[in-house]
Amino acid sequence: MYIVSQPKPLSEGQNQMLAKEDASVFPPGYLRFLRRFGEGTYRGWMNVQLPDPEVLKPFTEYELWEFDEDSPITEQQIGECIALGTTVDGDFLAVHPRTGGLLWLPRHAEQVMAISLQTLDQKQEDDEMYALVLDEIYRQVYGRSQEEAVYYEPWTGTRSHLFLRLQPGQGQPSLSELAEACRADFPPDMTMETPFVCFQFYRKLGGYIRLNYAYGQEVAVFYEQDAQQTFSFLKHWLLSKGCETT
Known part of the structure; x- marks a missing residue:
């Protein structure tokens, strides 16, 4: 587990x-x-x-x-x-x-x-x-x-989150393409993927990235407060791929 x-x-x-x-x-x-x-x-x-x-x-x-x-x-x-x-x-x-x-x-x-x-x-x-x-x-x-x-x-009481939106447009990746690129650039410790959602788990983050395939645009990052450096790195990468904070 x-x-x-x-x-x-x-x-x-x-x-x-x-x-x-x-x-x-x-x-x-x-x-x-x-x-x-x-x-x-x-x-x-x-x-x-x-x-x-x-x-x-x-x-x-x-x-x-x-x-x-x-x-x-x-x-x-x-x-x-x-x-x-x-x-x-x-x-x-x-x-x-x-x-x-x-x-x-x-x-x-x-x-x-x-x-x-x-x-x-x-x-x-x-x-x-x-x-x-x-x-x-x-x-x-x-x-x-x-x-x-x-x-x-676990409910740690110290977890934070950030919601982003992948902007649609020409030349922009789909959520599934974004998930594939993320796996290539930042190999997760575990991945869970269905036709509706993709979770990519990272121990250094103390959390995961959730890509909501069902809605086509929503990306969320869940992280522990003491993982700010890893979170900031992943946030910058997601923004560079066309995501915007909501």
Whole structure:
């Protein structure tokens, strides 16, 4: 798993809180993953967060989901759930401590879903075990596996960004051509490319360049504040290729 930037260690208080938690309540590897990598976003999809027993309590009154005899929990039990994270679309991943169930509370669907991890070898002690759990959750929820690169973006609190726009015009490169030129001039540590977007990751940047193929013009640079020299170099190069700051 590629780590985008140096993880922000948990505070002493956060570590003490996790030490008091009953590990059997949580998915395999979840607590180990947090201790090693801290809070962050996995594969641009799931926000991995400290366990939160409060955030879902108000949802017992919202009537967002339908419940019947096949539902893994009752509507009132939503308030007892511990949230482990959210997706970038607003779905919740949670556990119910008394039933021991791993739950998916979707933002745009009406049924709470129970997640089964029976196919995984839960005896592994690797710090990245929870990444396998998240991949299995994705497969069950969306009916397919993620094929793109495996990466984790820790929330450092010191990351900055710059948005640029590639000006269209005669003689100007397309975004895909710009991505190819960037790979040639500044070989990235890892690349992830789809028909819609291209990420080029750089450890010296503590971040990445994102080229938004879907819109055809947007370029964004995400970097750590202590990587100003590398950032300035890449910014100058992008400006020389026809990009403008927005």
